[in-house]
Amino acid sequence: NAGVTQTPKFRVLKTGQSMTLLCAQDMNHEYMYWYRQDPGMGLRLIHYSVGEGTTAKGEVPDGYNVSRLKKQNFLLGLESAAPSQTSVYFCASKTGISYEQYFGPGTRLTVT
Amino acid sequence: DAKTTQPTSMDCAEGRAANLPCNHSTISGNEYVYWYRQIHSQGPQYIIHGLKNNETNEMASLIITEDRKSSTLILPHATLRDTAVYYCIVRSHNAGNMLTFGGGTRLMVKP
16 A cells, blocks of 8 residues: 555645646545645644545635546646745545544745 | 643764654643654654653654653664654643644664
């Protein structure tokens, strides 16, 4: 099993550009999450999904959209990137009954 | 969700036990204590969780006080690879199970 994978690993955007971050998991997990981590800070939840076709807002959802069209994939979109969205983005997944979230390796995004 | 308080940083000698405290004085009856760690630049890694009783697994032990207002994560024989930021999180196990990561404790294991 590859676990949780994230694409791309690094990206530089100009202000106003758009992009989509892909999270994929091969563990048949129901729940998936997108977090962001700013330098020296803990992780903050952006959006999450409790199943295919469902999404919900987390702590810091503004400026982001998500989609969960397939159970194994959770996409995070930035429609118009801003420098404040410069961060490391982590995806995670878990089963419905598990206490443990499995995290991906992260995507480092810089918006200039 | 109950708020947690952890020391900002701690040092530990290699081979010795690392004891990481966490205060969660406002914890409610259905909230669990979770511990995760984040090694530099990597995604967080689950370590252990507990509700009332002390717990042990291959990575660590979790000691929760009887009143559940504080807990201690114990790494019995710390190695250099245990250098990381350790997060104590209090959360009920409900739908979504969203985790709130605070600042954590930066543990430095020294030779």
